[in-house]
Every structure is written in C-alpha cells, then in structure tokens.
Amino acid sequence: MNSELAEALAEIDDPETVQKVVQSVKNPTAPDGESRSHADLPLLDELYERFLSRRRDRAPSTRVQYKRTIPDFIDFAEDNAIETTGGLSTDLVDRYVDSLQEQYDSDSTIITYTKNVRTWLRWLNKRGLCGEPVYRILDKDELGLTPEARDEALPAPEATKILDNLRKQRRGSLMHALLELAWNSGMRIGGLNSLDLRDFDPSNNEIRLRHRPKTGTRLKNGNEENGVGNGERNIELRDCVITALEEYIKGERPNVTDDYGREPLFATQHGRAAKSTLRRKIYAATSCRWTTAELEDQDCAGNCHPDTNVCPYSYYPHAIRRGAIVHHLSGGLRPDLASERFNVSIQTIKKHYDPRTKRKRKEDRSDAVRNAWSS
Structure with missing residues (x-):
C-alpha cells in the first residue's frame, strides 16, 4: 500500500468502507467487475483437461506424452499447496525442474517433461492465466540440458561414410x-513406421506414404475425417535405396502381418516394428561403430549397445531428416519442390534448412529474373 492511499484511508471514518477498499486492492476486479481471489481462479487440473480436449487432433503418441508429463507437474504444484493458476510462478517451475533432476539422470527424459509442461503453460499464457516468464524458463537452452543423442543435422559427408560402412558390413539388414531410406527420403519416424510392403514400388523407383489412422498408422498433417491429407505423397528413391530395401525384404524381413492384417515394410517377429524400435536402429546405425569421427569423447568406450545406452555419437531420427533436407537443398532442389517432398512449409525451409547465404539467395533470384526476361 503506497503512502497516498494510506493518507486517503486515514480521512475515512467508516471502518467498513476502509476494509472494502483494502480488500479491493488485494483482489483486483476481473473484467466482469467481480473481485478475483486465488480460490476463484481456474483449477489447474480442470485447465489440463480442457487443454487435452483441444488437442484431440494430435498424434496418439503426443497425447500419451501429455498425459504422462503434464499431470506430474500439476501433482507437484498441488504438493506445494498450489491448485489454481494464481500460484504459477517462476520459482515453482524452477523447483519442479530441480525435482526432475533429482529423479532422472537422463537429460533426454527431463527435456521430454519440461517441453510438454512448457507447451501447456504457453497455452495458459495465451489465455491470460500465466505469465510469459513462467514458461520461458523451460526453454531447452535456458535449462542447459544436453540429450544423449545429437539433434543437429547429420552432415552429408558423415552420412556418406556411415552408409558406405553399412553397405560393406551390414548390407540388407x-x-x-x-538408414538408406531415411537419409534419401527425409521421412519422419512416423512415416517410416507407417510403411507397408505394398507402398514400396521398385519398378517406379518410389515409395508411397499413406495416412491410415483406422488401421493403426498416421501421418503428420493427415486428415482424420476422410483419412487423407497433404502428408500423403509418393517419394522418388535412389537406386541404392531400392537395392537396400529389396535385399532387406528378401533376406532379413520376417514374413509377418500386424494387428490389422497389414504387411509392414519394417517388421520384427512380432509384427510392425514400433517407432521405439526404429529409433534404436537409427541410434545404432549412427553410433561410434560406424561414425567417421575419432573417439575423443570420454563418455564413449566405442562399444555402445543401442538397447541399453545411446552412444554420444548417435543422432536422433529428426537429425537424419534435417540433414537430408539440407543435403537436397545444397544440391539445388528448389524450396517449393523440397516442401512437397518433405512435407514441410516453404517458410520453415527458408528459416531452418536453406543452407545458402543471403548473397547466394540474391544471386539465384537474379539469375531467375534474368532468365524470365529472356523468355
């Protein structure tokens, strides 16, 4: 309470009026004119349920992550006597991160929790229920966390060497x-998981991505209503990828179907290979066993086992996709065509993937303009 307000209150003789003024200062009025205390604010668990209902179009795996991580933060808040948005603060979030670091040794796990909680807090911020600093302190760079696998783009020279080694020592596996398909197509892990034998067309050097949510697989940007979407596309493949897939199908792929009677392209003895299985295979393929880098990392003994320990040299699947996009653009693929091939917006390509310098982009535009003049 400032001194001017105190002096004004001193001039009021009616104690009841003074009490009302003080109470209004403590509890500012809401837009509808009613005073709001913490008890009047929305409950965190109710807001979480509303958030989840607005995310029904997300992939099942994403919703599962939300259900596993966000309630953990709400439980932590309630353990600290905070049940409404009025108690959300940077101090609470900082203490939550401290609790995660006490529970988990893996930075990747902590990143998963904080990333999803940040998404929810940002959703609250858009509704005026949470301050921006509260979710900003969960930025990965702010937290100083480093996941076990690398999430930068896989460089083309390293990808070439790894694939050369795999062709010599693990051919057809x-x-x-x-990895051949992931590097050439730039598919997301969900796309790789969705493929059936019927989607592979070696006679036309292509593979087809189709959205099939009713039979267990989805594509990003697929449409729930009619089962199609702009995530569906036919992708041209290099001859070496065709050969690798044909040798895998002939030699190592088990003759199985999945729970819906479909014949998955990437399979185990139990049916369609899970996305977690495909991730482990990518971790293994890009590990120190096949990398061109010298083993200078003290955390790596050179004999990492992908089922129990992710090698510090391994890459996330998205890093393969990112590297593939950069590699295609570096080779001269136009951004508009890359947008169709990789199912990513031109704006995102220009912001995150285009390897050209600003001067090179200007020169390319100038060449295109001059060519237009001459036609």
Whole structure:
C-alpha cells in the first residue's frame, strides 16, 4: 500500500468502507467487475483437461506424452499447496525442474517433461492465466540440458561414410535399409513406421506414404475425417535405396502381418516394428561403430549397445531428416519442390534448412529474373 492511499484511508471514518477498499486492492476486479481471489481462479487440473480436449487432433503418441508429463507437474504444484493458476510462478517451475533432476539422470527424459509442461503453460499464457516468464524458463537452452543423442543435422559427408560402412558390413539388414531410406527420403519416424510392403514400388523407383489412422498408422498433417491429407505423397528413391530395401525384404524381413492384417515394410517377429524400435536402429546405425569421427569423447568406450545406452555419437531420427533436407537443398532442389517432398512449409525451409547465404539467395533470384526476361 503506497503512502497516498494510506493518507486517503486515514480521512475515512467508516471502518467498513476502509476494509472494502483494502480488500479491493488485494483482489483486483476481473473484467466482469467481480473481485478475483486465488480460490476463484481456474483449477489447474480442470485447465489440463480442457487443454487435452483441444488437442484431440494430435498424434496418439503426443497425447500419451501429455498425459504422462503434464499431470506430474500439476501433482507437484498441488504438493506445494498450489491448485489454481494464481500460484504459477517462476520459482515453482524452477523447483519442479530441480525435482526432475533429482529423479532422472537422463537429460533426454527431463527435456521430454519440461517441453510438454512448457507447451501447456504457453497455452495458459495465451489465455491470460500465466505469465510469459513462467514458461520461458523451460526453454531447452535456458535449462542447459544436453540429450544423449545429437539433434543437429547429420552432415552429408558423415552420412556418406556411415552408409558406405553399412553397405560393406551390414548390407540388407534392417538397420542398413532403414538408414538408406531415411537419409534419401527425409521421412519422419512416423512415416517410416507407417510403411507397408505394398507402398514400396521398385519398378517406379518410389515409395508411397499413406495416412491410415483406422488401421493403426498416421501421418503428420493427415486428415482424420476422410483419412487423407497433404502428408500423403509418393517419394522418388535412389537406386541404392531400392537395392537396400529389396535385399532387406528378401533376406532379413520376417514374413509377418500386424494387428490389422497389414504387411509392414519394417517388421520384427512380432509384427510392425514400433517407432521405439526404429529409433534404436537409427541410434545404432549412427553410433561410434560406424561414425567417421575419432573417439575423443570420454563418455564413449566405442562399444555402445543401442538397447541399453545411446552412444554420444548417435543422432536422433529428426537429425537424419534435417540433414537430408539440407543435403537436397545444397544440391539445388528448389524450396517449393523440397516442401512437397518433405512435407514441410516453404517458410520453415527458408528459416531452418536453406543452407545458402543471403548473397547466394540474391544471386539465384537474379539469375531467375534474368532468365524470365529472356523468355
């Protein structure tokens, strides 16, 4: 309470009026004219349920992550006597991060929790229920966390060397065929998981991505209403990828179907290979066993086992996709065509993937303009 307000209150003789003024200062009025205390604010668990209902179009795996991580933060808040948005603060979030670091040794796990909680807090911020600093302190760079696998783009020279080694020593294996396809197509892990044998068309050097949510697989940007979407596309493949897939199908792929009677391209003895299985294969394919880098990392003994320990040299699947996009653009693929091939907006390509300098982009535009003049 400032001194001017105190002096004004001193001039009021009616104690009841003074009490009302003080109470209004403590509890500012809401837009509808009613005073709001913490008890009047929305409950965190109710807001979480509303958030989840607005995310029904997300992939099942994403919703599962939300259900696993966000309630953990709400439980932590309630353990600290905070049940409404009025108690959300940077101090609470900082203490939550401290609790995660006490529970988990893996930075990747902590990143998963904080990333999803940040998404929810940002959703609250858009509704005026949470301050921006509260979710900003969960930025990965702010937290100083480093996941076990690398999430930068896989460089083309390193990808070439790794694939050369796999062709010599693991030719036709699931690991080899998967990385060949991932590097050439730039598919997301969900796309790789969705493929059936019927989607592979070696006679036309292509593979087809189709959205099939009713039979267990989805594509990003697929449409729930009619089962199609702009995530569906036919992708041209290099001859070496065709060969790798044909050798894998002939040699290592088990003759199985999945729970819907479909014949998955990437399979195990139990049916369609899970996305977690495909991730482990990519970790293994890009590990120190096949990398061109010298083993200078003290955390790596050179004999990492992908089922129990992610090698410090390994890459996330998205890093393969990112590297593939950069590699295609560096080779001269136009951004508009890359947008169709990789199912990513031109704006995102220009912001995150285009390897050209600003001067090179200007020169390319100038060449295109001059060519237009001459036609």
